[in-house]
Amino acid sequence: MSARYIGLLHPGTMGISIAATAQRGGHHLQWASAGRSSATRARAQQFDLVDAGTVAGLCARCDLILSVCPPHAAEAVANEVAAHAFRGLYVDANAIAPQRAVRIGAALAQAGAEFVDGGIIGGPAWEPGRTWLYLSGPRAAEVAACFAAGPLETRVLAGEAGQASALKMCYAAYSKGTTALLAGILAAAEQYGARTALEQEWDQDDPGFSARAAQRARRSTAKAWRFAGEMDEIAATFRAAGLPGEFHAAAAEVYRRLAVFKDAAEAPSLEVVLAALRARP
Amino acid sequence: MSARYIGLLHPGTMGISIAATAQRGGHHLQWASAGRSSATRARAQQFDLVDAGTVAGLCARCDLILSVCPPHAAEAVANEVAAHAFRGLYVDANAIAPQRAVRIGAALAQAGAEFVDGGIIGGPAWEPGRTWLYLSGPRAAEVAACFAAGPLETRVLAGEAGQASALKMCYAAYSKGTTALLAGILAAAEQYGARTALEQEWDQDDPGFSARAAQRARRSTAKAWRFAGEMDEIAATFRAAGLPGEFHAAAAEVYRRLAVFKDAAEAPSLEVVLAALRARP
Numbered sequence: 001m002s003a004r005y006i007g008l009l010h011p012g013t014m015g016i017s018i019a020a021t022a023q024r025g026g027h028h029l030q031w032a033s034a035g036r037s038s039a040t041r042a043r044a045q046q047f048d049l050v051d052a053g054t055v056a057g058l059c060a061r062c063d064l065i066l067s068v069c070p071p072h073a074a075e076a077v078a079n080e081v082a083a084h085a086f087r088g089l090y091v092d093a094n095a096i097a098p099q100r101a102v103r104i105g106a107a108l109a110q111a112g113a114e115f116v117d118g119g120i121i122g123g124p125a126w127e128p129g130r131t132w133l134y135l136s137g138p139r140a141a142e143v144a145a146c147f148a149a150g151p152l153e154t155r156v157l158a159g160e161a162g163q164a165s166a167l168k169m170c171y172a173a174y175s176k177g178t179t180a181l182l183a184g185i186l187a188a189a190e191q192y193g194a195r196t197a198l199e200q201e202w203d204q205d206d207p208g209f210s211a212r213a214a215q216r217a218r219r220s221t222a223k224a225w226r227f228a229g230e231m232d233e234i235a236a237t238f239r240a241a242g243l244p245g246e247f248h249a250a251a252a253e254v255y256r257r258l259a260v261f262k263d264a265a266e267a268p269s270l271e272v273v274l275a276a277l278r279a280r281p
Numbered sequence: 282m283s284a285r286y287i288g289l290l291h292p293g294t295m296g297i298s299i300a301a302t303a304q305r306g307g308h309h310l311q312w313a314s315a316g317r318s319s320a321t322r323a324r325a326q327q328f329d330l331v332d333a334g335t336v337a338g339l340c341a342r343c344d345l346i347l348s349v350c351p352p353h354a355a356e357a358v359a360n361e362v363a364a365h366a367f368r369g370l371y372v373d374a375n376a377i378a379p380q381r382a383v384r385i386g387a388a389l390a391q392a393g394a395e396f397v398d399g400g401i402i403g404g405p406a407w408e409p410g411r412t413w414l415y416l417s418g419p420r421a422a423e424v425a426a427c428f429a430a431g432p433l434e435t436r437v438l439a440g441e442a443g444q445a446s447a448l449k450m451c452y453a454a455y456s457k458g459t460t461a462l463l464a465g466i467l468a469a470a471e472q473y474g475a476r477t478a479l480e481q482e483w484d485q486d487d488p489g490f491s492a493r494a495a496q497r498a499r500r501s502t503a504k505a506w507r508f509a510g511e512m513d514e515i516a517a518t519f520r521a522a523g524l525p526g527e528f529h530a531a532a533a534e535v536y537r538r539l540a541v542f543k544d545a546a547e548a549p550s551l552e553v554v555l556a557a558l559r560a561r562p
Contacts, residue, residue, distance in 0.1 A: 098473060121482060132482075134478070155478075157475075157478060159474060162473070163473070163474065163475060163478075166469075166470070166473035166474070166475040167470075167473075167475045167478045167479055167482070169469075170466050170469055170470040170473070170475055170479045171479060171482055171483075173462070173465075173466045173469070174462065174463065174466055174483075177462060178459060178462070181454070181455065181458060181459070181462070181528055182455065184454075184519065184524050184525065184528065185451050185454045185455055187522070187524055188447075188450075188451055188454070188518060188519050188522045188524050189447070189448075189451040191522035191523070191524070192379060192443070192444070192447035192448075192451070192518075192522065193440055193444065193447070194438075194444060194447040194448045194451055197415070197436075197438060197444075197448045198448055198451045198452060201402060201413075201448070201452055202452075202455075237469060237473075238465065238469050241468070241469045241472035241473065241559070242472070242559060243465050243468055243469050243472070243535075243558065243559070244465065244530070244531035244534040244535065245531070246527035246528070246530045246531035246534075247462055247465065247527070247528055247531040247532070249525070249527045250525035250526070250527035250528040250531075251528070253525040253527070254525065277524065278522070278523060278524070
């Protein structure tokens with residue numbers, strides 16, 4: 001397989017790990033520095049990504065563009081690429097509703113590009129067997145081949161574009177949904193003066209449960225600002241399937257209240273997390 | 282401690298097990314047959330509960346009345362007792378919001394009764410160490426003493442009436458809330474054709490997870506008709522604490538769709554459960 005010119009939007013902590021896997025396969029990675037933060041620039045420079053300057057530059061120079069960004073930004077990023085009449089292969093790897101993935105694919109098709117739908121399960125891909133990029137759509141296998149060198153793992157799903165996003169939504173519905181639920185329950189218990197009794201009951205059923213619940217709530221705070229948008233996407237996914245979206249509307253609200261911890265130097269104590277949740281918006 | 286005359290409203294599968302524990306302690310158990318089902322009558326007869334005929338009869342003959350009924354019926358049951366000017370001790374052991382427990386207590390106090398708030402965690406109490414009756418309110422210890430013979434376990438919480446209900450709400454918020462969430466996720470995955478891939482991903486993280494999730498969804502169907510009301514109570518509990526009630530509004534909707542299985546001879550297959558969830562109301 002020949003080396004490809006791959007544009008990454010954007011080199012965040014997840015995106016840069018995916019870029020690193022593609023580089024190990026001999027591909028050329030580019031990014032677009034316009035409007036990005038100094039942290040993003042530092043990551044791109046550390047991994048020798050070539051700076052195409054703008055999204056327009058990236059569209060001109062690359063035959064594959066990979067979008068790895070917060071869910072709430074996914075459609076705007078895709079629309080900007082479509083506006084530059086990109087005619088290569090566009091991969092959206094974001095945590096978005098399958099309906100949105102299909103809509104993005106249609107916008108890109110109209111601009112002359114082809115589309116592959118993706119969904120990432122796991123954290124940044126620095127070790128084998130830990131992070132999976134699911135892919136769906138006619139050219140999914142071709143995209144998977146770009147990452148064959150690992151450590152990112154790929155799986156191609158049968159069926160149309162939207163399948164990878166649906167899987168990602170359903171998976172995160174439980175993992176991030178239950179973290180938000182636990183945080184909400186702990187805050188409610190605190191409000192009623194019942195937290196200690198609840199933790200005892202939990203630990204009686206499953207030793208260590210309450211400590212793990214507290215850790216999950218605390219650790220979610222750093223990423224809560226983007227989990228909120230992901231929960232909105234899951235709510236939309238459920239509703240489009242005729243199922244109640246309120247589980248994740250509530251989870252989105254929990255993460256919105258925790259978004260204040262975005263730039264915190266370290267994870268706040270559980271007491272501080274619960275105080276933030278109990279402060280009505 | 283002298284033998285008490287305890288009235289049970291009503292001898293369901295949970296209530297009869299609690300009555301049996303009180304009988305082992307030498308207490309006299311009564312019930313009120315008016316309007317109850319033949320299954321309830323059979324349970325009451327099997328355990329030699331004396332039939333006081335009506336709630337009025339029970340109020341006249343008993344010094345302690347214990348309410349163990351579906352959450353949606355709890356306040357009506359209490360109000361009927363209050364209407365008969367019961368002047369003994371009333372224990373509400375139902376899965377209701379603490380605000381509702383406090384309101385029930387106030388209605389009974391106005392009628393001349395005293396109130397203890399309860400919450401049951403676990404299934405019917407036929408073995409030690411499996412089922413806990415939490416109690417709160419000034420006379421909670423006196424109620425706990427009625428059950429000292431076991432196998433029902435009791436715990437008295439410090440603080441006012443409402444504490445036991447708050448604990449029960451927070452506990453069920455996770456246990457029954459996540460069962461409903463799992464059922465909803467499986468139905469969404471089925472709708473998008475992503476269920477097999479989701480189950481593989483779950484089992485890769487935690488072997489056997491998808492089988493356990495399916496079992497939880499299937500087994501919840503028999504009790505879904507009363508879980509719906511319990512989820513409504515948890516939603517109210519969250520909202521009164523300034524936290525999002527939507528997690529359990531969604532769980533209530535899931536259980537409402539599963540309420541069709543109330544009288545099923547056996548647990549439906551997962552496919553049948555998911556079809557019921559996907560049938561829009």
